Amino acid sequence: MAKLLVKLQRYFRRKPVRFFTLLALYLAAGSLVFLHSGFSGEPTVTGSQRSPGAGEGPGLPYLGVMELSRGFKAAGTMVGGGRRHGPWFKSTSKEPVERGKAGDYGSTRSRALRGRSGREKEEDRARYVGCYEDNTRRRTLRGVSFFDYKKMTVFRCQDNCAERGYLYAGLEFGAECYCGHKIQAANASESECNMACKGERSNTCGGANRLSIYRLELAQESARRYGSAIFRGCFRRPDNISIALPASRLMLNMSVDKCVDFCTEKEYPLSALAGTVCRCGFPTTLFTLHEREDEQLCAQKCAGEEFESCGTAEYLLVYQTQVQDNRCMDRRFLPTRAKQLVALASFPGAGNTWARHLIELATGFYTGSYYFDGSLYNKGFKGERDHWRSGRTICIKTHESGQKEIESFDSAILLIRNPYKALMAEFNRKYGGHIGFAAHAHWKGREWPEFVANYAPWWATHTLDWLRYGKKVLVVHFEDLKRDLFVQLQRMVGLLGIAACPDRLLCVEGQKDGNFKRSGLRKLEYDPYTPEMRKTISGYIRTVDAALKLRNLSGVPDDYYPR
Numbered sequence: 044m045a046k047l048l049v050k051l052q053r054y055f056r057r058k059p060v061r062f063f064t065l066l067a068l069y070l071a072a073g074s075l076v077f078l079h080s081g082f083s084g085e086p087t088v089t090g091s092q093r094s095p096g097a098g099e100g101p102g103l104p105y106l107g108v109m110e111l112s113r114g115f116k117a118a119g120t121m122v123g124g125g126r127r128h129g130p131w132f133k134s135t136s137k138e139p140v141e142r143g144k145a146g147d148y149g150s151t152r153s154r155a156l157r158g159r160s161g162r163e164k165e166e167d168r169a170r171y172v173g174c175y176e177d178n179t180r181r182r183t184l185r186g187v188s189f190f191d192y193k194k195m196t197v198f199r200c201q202d203n204c205a206e207r208g209y210l211y212a213g214l215e216f217g218a219e220c221y222c223g224h225k226i227q228a229a230n231a232s233e234s235e236c237n238m239a240c241k242g243e244r245s246n247t248c249g250g251a252n253r254l255s256i257y258r259l260e261l262a263q264e265s266a267r268r269y270g271s272a273i274f275r276g277c278f279r280r281p282d283n284i285s286i287a288l289p290a291s292r293l294m295l296n297m298s299v300d301k302c303v304d305f306c307t308e309k310e311y312p313l314s315a316l317a318g319t320v321c322r323c324g325f326p327t328t329l330f331t332l333h334e335r336e337d338e339q340l341c342a343q344k345c346a347g348e349e350f351e352s353c354g355t356a357e358y359l360l361v362y363q364t365q366v367q368d369n370r371c372m373d374r375r376f377l378p379t380r381a382k383q384l385v386a387l388a389s390f391p392g393a394g395n396t397w398a399r400h401l402i403e404l405a406t407g408f409y410t411g412s413y414y415f416d417g418s419l420y421n422k423g424f425k426g427e428r429d430h431w432r433s434g435r436t437i438c439i440k441t442h443e444s445g446q447k448e449i450e451s452f453d454s455a456i457l458l459i460r461n462p463y464k465a466l467m468a469e470f471n472r473k474y475g476g477h478i479g480f481a482a483h484a485h486w487k488g489r490e491w492p493e494f495v496a497n498y499a500p501w502w503a504t505h506t507l508d509w510l511r512y513g514k515k516v517l518v519v520h521f522e523d524l525k526r527d528l529f530v531q532l533q534r535m536v537g538l539l540g541i542a543a544c545p546d547r548l549l550c551v552e553g554q555k556d557g558n559f560k561r562s563g564l565r566k567l568e569y570d571p572y573t574p575e576m577r578k579t580i581s582g583y584i585r586t587v588d589a590a591l592k593l594r595n596l597s598g599v600p601d602d603y604y605p606r
Contacts, residue, residue, distance in 0.1 A: 184223030185223050189203065190219050193421040197255075209223060212257045277340055281330040290324065294320070299362065314363075370550040371404040385438040
């Protein structure tokens with residue numbers, strides 16, 4: 044052994060470069076192993092015996108997961124991230140905090156040169172137009188927008204805007220993408236677009252309130268004309284139509300695409316066909332789109348397209364254009380520290396992230412979280428990084444169900460969802476991410492039965508605990524929120540102490556999906572619930588239903604039954 048070591052020593056003295064190369068590889072491998080061990084841990088679910096009479100309600104079997112939330116915290120993670128006792132990280136660029144500072148991005152000249160070289164490569168699909176001013180109150184590009192504070196690139200922004208049929212794509216603050224059909228602002232100096240893209244440091248993605256704008260050369264005409272216009276229905280002509288739908292044009296050769304195209308160019312989210320007149324506007328209290336009529340009343344053929352209907356002078360056929368309604372898109376932190384902590388409580392998979400999206404749009408204030416989820420923060424939930432007791436957010440997301448945790452809040456919105464749907468949604472999130480799906484092998488393997496055995500009882504105890512220990516609890520059923528968003532969102536905003544603006548709530552209805560909407564539960568080839576699972580879950584449903592009615596609340600929705 045000693046001879047071998049002496050030989051290796053002599054060899055590396057003659058070949059020092061190889062020695063240092065092997066040393067570097069060894070250190071890199073060790074770093075990777077260390078990082079992997081830090082991120083690969085799974086939350087553990089622990090059970091503990093509960094004493095009877097803790098609010099179970101009649102007929103509730105032994106629920107061994109009453110301490111489930113404590114088990115998650117002990118493992119250091121929860122659904123979406125671990126409980127925080129301070130900021131999750133410190134940003135050297137201060138990117139989320141101080142928007143007016145460009146950060147450590149090197150010289151403006153070198154950034155501009157790199158950005159120009161990147162733009163030349165993109166010229167086959169997009170042409171760089173220039174650096175433009177932007178305003179959070181009145182956007183330069185007024186179509187859809189999305190954020191990614193980790194992986195934004197020029198191509199990704201262009202691709203998303205082109206896919207939706209927009210003519211322009213603009214990048215701002217290194218991580219924000221805006222689309223539109225028209226540039227509505229003045230030019231700015233190229234030196235002011237000086238922030239690197241978060242996912243592509245060699246390219247420029249605007250600056251602080253400055254947009255790097257590209258014209259999308261390959262955005263197809265058909266995409267611009269039809270795009271992602273959504274059919275809203277047939278509606279009676281509103282009173283004061285010139286106020287309700289302020290823009291109009293006589294079109295003797297009327298067709299759906301011509302009217303939609305006209306309203307898109309005028310930057311309106313609604314396109315209403317009234318025979319030979321095309322009208323455009325916003326959903327308002329004068330034209331809410333809440334009272335649909337029989338579509339046969341609008342079934343008058345278009346003059347320019349015989350296979351389409353174009354409505355009549357009295358009954359309008361309405362489409363939602365690609366134009367984003369920006370009346371509810373501004374969001375900020377609370378101007379003064381909140382005196383009370385309001386929980387947005389739900390069982391995992393019950394639509395908490397969607398509810399946060401709706402609340403942020405309806406109130407104009409960020410929501411916070413008891414945990415930290417980097418993917419949510421990167422998608423624009425800026426309150427995610429704040430400590431849950433900071434007082435800067437309008438309400439706090441939580442999945443906790445212990446007495447101590449519940450009593451930390453002064454009031455709560457309790458979101459309840461059909462357990463059959465909630466369990467499948469959370470299983471998909473656990474194994475497929477926020478908008479992904481679990482693999483077929485997971486459903487067929489041991490993961491699904493174990494998941495149901497652990498999580499189904501928690502669905503019941505979560506609701507029972509909040510009803511018992513919560514100080515002021517507003518119960519909202521996920522199914523009711525989907526069915527009647529306007530009314531339910533009014534109730535939620537009212538609990539938060541915000542005067543609900545009707546026009547803003549109508550704006551939310553048009554933007555309700557957000558960035559984290561799973562495209563429906565993927566249809567499986569078989570029913571994942573066994574008869575034994577259904578029998579157990581039905582018992583939990585009856586128990587929760589009885590507990591709600593005991594407090595003079597409406598029971599669970601009818602679609603929970605028959606099970």
